[in-house]
Amino acid sequence: MRVGGNSIHRFSNTSVLSVCAIDAPKSVTSAAIDAELAEVYQRVNLRPGMMQRLAGIEERRWWNEGTTFVDGAAMAGAKAMAEAGVQPGEIGLIVNTSVSRAHLEPSTAVAVHHTLGLPTSCLNFDVTNACLGFVNGMQLASAMIDNGQIDYALVVNGEDAQEIHTKTIERLRNGADDARSVYEQFASLTLGSGAAAMVLGRTDRHPEGHRYLGGVTRAGSEHHLLCVGTMDHMQTDSTGLMNAGIALSADLWAESADDFGWRSGISRYVMHQVSNVHTRAIAKVFDLDLERVPLTFPQRGNLGPAAIPFTLAGVVDELAAGDRVLLLGIGSGLNASITEIVW
Numbered sequence: 001m002r003v004g005g006n007s008i009h010r011f012s013n014t015s016v017l018s019v020c021a022i023d024a025p026k027s028v029t030s031a032a033i034d035a036e037l038a039e040v041y042q043r044v045n046l047r048p049g050m051m052q053r054l055a056g057i058e059e060r061r062w063w064n065e066g067t068t069f070v071d072g073a074a075m076a077g078a079k080a081m082a083e084a085g086v087q088p089g090e091i092g093l094i095v096n097t098s099v100s101r102a103h104l105e106p107s108t109a110v111a112v113h114h115t116l117g118l119p120t121s122c123l124n125f126d127v128t129n130a131c132l133g134f135v136n137g138m139q140l141a142s143a144m145i146d147n148g149q150i151d152y153a154l155v156v157n158g159e160d161a162q163e164i165h166t167k168t169i170e171r172l173r174n175g176a177d178d179a180r181s182v183y184e185q186f187a188s189l190t191l192g193s194g195a196a197a198m199v200l201g202r203t204d205r206h207p208e209g210h211r212y213l214g215g216v217t218r219a220g221s222e223h224h225l226l227c228v229g230t231m232d233h234m235q236t237d238s239t240g241l242m243n244a245g246i247a248l249s250a251d252l253w254a255e256s257a258d259d260f261g262w263r264s265g266i267s268r269y270v271m272h273q274v275s276n277v278h279t280r281a282i283a284k285v286f287d288l289d290l291e292r293v294p295l296t297f298p299q300r301g302n303l304g305p306a307a308i309p310f311t312l313a314g315v316v317d318e319l320a321a322g323d324r325v326l327l328l329g330i331g332s333g334l335n336a337s338i339t340e341i342v343w
Helices: 030-036 040-043 052-053 070-084 108-115 133-146 162-175 177-189 237-259 276-286 304-313
Strands: 007-008 013-021 026-029 061-062 093-096 123-126 154-157 196-202 210-219 225-229 233-237 268-271 323-332 336-340
Touching: 007 030, 007 133, 013 070, 013 133, 013 304, 026 030, 030 162, 040 070, 040 123, 040 162, 040 177, 040 225, 052 123, 052 276, 061 154, 070 108, 070 237, 093 108, 093 133, 108 123, 108 154, 108 162, 108 276, 133 210, 133 304, 133 323, 133 336, 154 304, 162 177, 177 237, 196 304, 237 276, 237 323, 237 336, 268 276, 268 304, 304 323
Parallel strands: 093 123, 093 154, 268 323
Antiparallel strands: 007 210, 013 196, 013 210, 026 061, 154 196, 210 336, 225 233, 323 336
């Protein structure tokens, strides 16, 4: 790593064996949220339709009553293990990467570990790093696989946006007295619920797997106050966050794209899913073909750390052996990451 530059990670013996998504079943449309905020918009002189018009988000999802994000993560994990043909007793590590959490301790990972019946020898912990948590979980798991500590790892994520939606709507209806109050909490209403999971294993044992080559990350922690959230309140400088994230990503790309050969030959660019504006801005900076950028945010919203694996899971049937896939993300903090999988 060069001081002031990117952190590089390369893996030699790790492959993705499966990646799966679980949909939360209840659709909540942006039009329905607009209807609940109609009096607020009138009071602060804003037009409804911002989520559709500016973000391009038509709907997002909630879990059914009685189903939690932990259940979602466990369902995704069970599906990923089944598709990989890996038994629970073979998993040496489970990393939960959910932003959602019910309490500070114990970790959410232990609940998923228990639900899946993983062995007592399976190391388990949470990794939280805003929307990059899942990619960070992949990085940690791959380092342990490459050094021979484990044979298989399971990375899971489950998110539940219902509480922050309902609390934000209530707070705006009872207290918003100007447009700024709405804009600062606008991002909260673009969040969605869902789950995803990935099994990683040793390439030398699984030639049928998809090679995880590694990638680069870059930090811009001077921007750590641009988006600050709890489980029921998130305050975001959306414009400042996007501009800082794009600048950080542009520096990362400029320093790494030629070294990794990313300027050509890429089949899919799987981005963190935020909005139309964000997607087009990143595509312009990196000179990406938007036809190769699959989108889930219009119907799922911003799924946080689940967004990248959830979106990847949606295109696996379109990929052929040898296709190169880039995972691109920016997480509040700020951190930016690009990582490559060869299908």
